[in-house]
Amino acid sequence: MKDPLLEFSDKGIYCPKADVYLDPWRPVDKAIISHAHADHSRWGHKKYIAHEHSVPIMQHRLGDIEVAAKKWGESFSINGVRFSLHPAGHIVGSSQIKASYKGETWVFSGDYKLHHDHYTTPFEPQKCDVFITECTFGIPAFRWPDQEQVMEQIRNWWQQNAANGVTSVLFGYSLGKAQRLSYHLNDAIAPLLLHPVIYAHNEVVHSVKPLPMHQKLDQGVDPKAHRGALIIAPPNTQDAQWLKKWEPYKTAAASGWMATRGARRRRGYDTGFVLSDHGDFNELNTAVRASEAESVICTHGYTEIYSKYLNSKGIRATTADTPFEEEPNES
Numbered sequence: 596m597k598d599p600l601l602e603f604s605d606k607g608i609y610c611p612k613a614d615v616y617l618d619p620w621r622p623v624d625k626a627i628i629s630h631a632h633a634d635h636s637r638w639g640h641k642k643y644i645a646h647e648h649s650v651p652i653m654q655h656r657l658g659d660i661e662v663a664a665k666k667w668g669e670s671f672s673i674n675g676v677r678f679s680l681h682p683a684g685h686i687v688g689s690s691q692i693k694a695s696y697k698g699e700t701w702v703f704s705g706d707y708k709l710h711h712d713h714y715t716t717p718f719e720p721q722k723c724d725v726f727i728t729e730c731t732f733g734i735p736a737f738r739w740p741d742q743e744q745v746m747e748q749i750r751n752w753w754q755q756n757a758a759n760g761v762t763s764v765l766f767g768y769s770l771g772k773a774q775r776l777s778y779h780l781n782d783a784i785a786p787l788l789l790h791p792v793i794y795a796h797n798e799v800v801h802s803v804k805p806l807p808m809h810q811k812l813d814q815g816v817d818p819k820a821h822r823g824a825l826i827i828a829p830p831n832t833q834d835a836q837w838l839k840k841w842e843p844y845k846t847a848a849a850s851g852w853m854a855t856r857g858a859r860r861r862r863g864y865d866t867g868f869v870l871s872d873h874g875d876f877n878e879l880n881t882a883v884r885a886s887e888a889e890s891v892i893c894t895h896g897y898t899e900i901y902s903k904y905l906n907s908k909g910i911r912a913t914t915a916d917t918p919f920e921e922e923p924n925e926s
């Protein structure tokens with residue numbers, strides 16, 4: 596049997612022919628990065644290659660790194676292996692990584708979604724022989740409602756809270772979800788305040804993809820003067836001290852996990868909105884079919900269940916262990 600074009604090593608997804616890693620989790624000489632989330636874009640590599648929109652975000656998060664910027668569809672060769680990046684629709688700059696050598700093509704999806712969020716560049720399916728896919732929400736229980744419907748639910752929730760003099764605190768990841776919320780909740784809601792971590796991310800993302808710049812929730816913002824505001828904050832600040840001075844307030848999370856019974860209660864939110872930057876079960880199936888791949892490798896999420904499901908449908912699928920997270924903990 597010939598050597599595979601990509602393999603799973605203890606440092607990351609490795610291309611031996613090109614001596615390059617995709618989203619490596621240990622320090623390496625050369626890394627091609629699918630997107631700027633912390634579990635895919637780590638500190639400590641000598642050289643990075645990433646989509647041009649990911650570059651300033653990676654620099655914001657990782658500091659002074661050596662990184663080569665690529666456009667979508669731009670082909671580049673390393674030791675005879677052709678690589679290119681293609682939109683993954685997950686967050687700004689997020690890309691599938693395609694590798695081709697002697698007529699064989701592999702695609703590593705990174706994280707992705709197929710439904711268009713009207714902010715991030717939409718997913719573009721790529722045909723390949725082997726498709727390496729995430730399956731964060733790879734069971735049929737996950738089916739996403741229409742985005743506009745969810746935004747309407749959020750507006751109504753805020754409106755009701757505001758009418759009662761209650762502040763609305765909405766938790767969403769600082770990279771991805773926060774920009775999507777900032778973009779779509781722009782018109783109807785005022786005042787809309789951004790936690791400083793989210794404000795900083797919005798500033799950077801704005802430099803590659805314009806966003807409305809909402810007010811930053813800094814020390815000088817007086818809760819009394821902003822009663823009934825909507826605050827967007829990162830999930831890991833849910834128990835932080837700053838929330839106290841906004842009482843009375845209600846909390847909500849915007850996440851795919853809010854589709855499951857009990858997840859909202861377990862995580863201590865008053866309300867949950869089903870909004871994900873990952874694809875639901877149907878989207879995963881659509882992506883797998885569109886790739887026309889002979890075999891599929893599932894990297895993170897419901898890997899066992901989803902690979903069995905694909906096998907039952909006649910698509911050869913296996914799993915691989917990676918430290919990619921289903922829900923990255925962000926700082």
Ligand SMILES: [Zn+2]
Pocket residue numbers: 630632635685706
């Ligand atoms: Zn991600």
